[in-house]
Structure formats: structure tokens, C-alpha cells
Amino acid sequence: MRVAIFSSGTGTNFEAIADNKDLKKAGLVISCVITDNPLAKVIEKSKARGIETIVIDKSEYKTKKEYEETIYEYLKQLNVEYIILAGYMRIVGDTLLNKYPQRIINIHPAMLPSFPGAHGIRDAFDAKVKQTGVTVHFIDSGIDTGPIIDQVAVPILPTDTIEDLEERIHIQEHLLYPHVLNQLINKMRSNNL
Numbered sequence: 699m700r701v702a703i704f705s706s707g708t709g710t711n712f713e714a715i716a717d718n719k720d721l722k723k724a725g726l727v728i729s730c731v732i733t734d735n736p737l738a739k740v741i742e743k744s745k746a747r748g749i750e751t752i753v754i755d756k757s758e759y760k761t762k763k764e765y766e767e768t769i770y771e772y773l774k775q776l777n778v779e780y781i782i783l784a785g786y787m788r789i790v791g792d793t794l795l796n797k798y799p800q801r802i803i804n805i806h807p808a809m810l811p812s813f814p815g816a817h818g819i820r821d822a823f824d825a826k827v828k829q830t831g832v833t834v835h836f837i838d839s840g841i842d843t844g845p846i847i848d849q850v851a852v853p854i855l856p857t858d859t860i861e862d863l864e865e866r867i868h869i870q871e872h873l874l875y876p877h878v879l880n881q882l883i884n885k886m887r888s889n890n891l
């Protein structure tokens with residue numbers, strides 16, 4: 699399965715996927731990493747692993763359509779089958795959604811449908827709920843909507859600082875995302891048999 703990983707920032711989920719030996723064995727190929735942020739830390743992490751790293755600065759495009767058409771040209775050239783959003787902090791538009799129906803996967807740091815949006819961890823923490831989580835889902839045109847593939851609960855302890863919670867969420871993300879991708883590859887394989 700040939701994938702592109704989209705990331706706008708630190709890239710720890712990218713690392714968890716790229717360094718997962720089971721995924722490599724199962725046939726996951728990271729064709730490229732695409733970032734909209736020229737300063738993203740993921741750039742050096744991706745290059746260090748010898749992966750084609752493409753920076754497409756949204757501010758250089760007049761419309762989301764033109765921006766996504768540029769992205770699509772790369773994806774087409776590289777025969778990308780699935781898009782893996784890993785900390786990509788933009789709403790994916792119709793251009794990519796139409797080219798990759800049910801083939802764009804996202805990870806969100808909360809138990810969707812609770813706490814969608816750019817601040818899933820902080821919003822759950824501020825709401826003082828006892829439990830939040832991590833969700834992997836296919837995307838649609840909404841914000842963190844779309845069919846849920848898998849979720850894991852993460853408790854919020856009374857003594858937690860926001861940093862404690864962030865750390866606990868990230869640990870679960872780095873386990874869940876590779877696990878879900880592995881399942882997906884296995885499912886695709888058994889459907890082909």
C-alpha cells in the first residue's frame with residue numbers, strides 16, 4: 699500500500715508509522731511526506747529516513763483548489779493510494795476528497811464525536827471530563843467527522859496537568875495509528891484473495 703503522510707508540525711505520528719517494522723513487513727510504503735509548513739520539524743525527520751519530502755506552502759496559492767491540485771500532481775506521479783493525515787492542521791478540500799474517496803485517514807487526539815477541531819486535548823482537559831481518547835477515522839468534508847475506524851480511551855486523572863494528558867494521548871496515538879494501518883492492509887489483502 700503506497701501512502702503519502704501529510705503533517706504540519708512535529709511529526710511524532712509520522713515517526714511511529716515510518717519506524718514500525720510490522721507495517722513495513724506488511725507492505726506499507728511511504729511514497730512521500732507532504733507538509734504545508736516550511737518550518738515543520740517533520741521535514742528533517744522525513745529526510746533523515748530518505749523519504750521524499752515535499753513542502754507546499756499554502757500561502758503561495760490563491761485558492762485551496764490550486765493548492766490541492768498541486769498536491770495531487772505529486773500524489774499521481776508517485777502512485778499514492780492512501781493519504782494518511784498525521785497532524786495535518788488544514789481542512790482537506792473537495793479536490794483531494796474527490797480524488798481519494800474513503801482513502802484519506804486522520805488521527806484525532808480525542809474521543810470523537812467529542813472535542814473535534816484544532817485543540818482536542820486542551821478542550822477535553824478544560825471541560826474536566828474524566829475520560830478522553832484517540833480516534834482514527836476516514837475523513838469527509840466536515841471537521842473531524844467521517845466514519846470512525848478505531849478508538850482508544852484515555853483517562854484524565856484529577857492530578858493531571860495538560861502536559862501529563864498530552865503525553866498519555868501521544869503514547870496511545872503512536873500505538874493506535876500503526877495498528878489501524880496494519881489492520882487496513884490485512885483487510886485489503888484478504889479482500890483481494
Ligand code: GAR
Binds near residue numbers: 712785805807
Ligand atoms: C497529534 O496529536 C494529532 O492527533 C493532532 O496533532 C498532533 C500532531 O502531532 N491532530 C489534530 O489535532 C487534528 N485535528 P505530531 O506532529 O507529533 O504527529
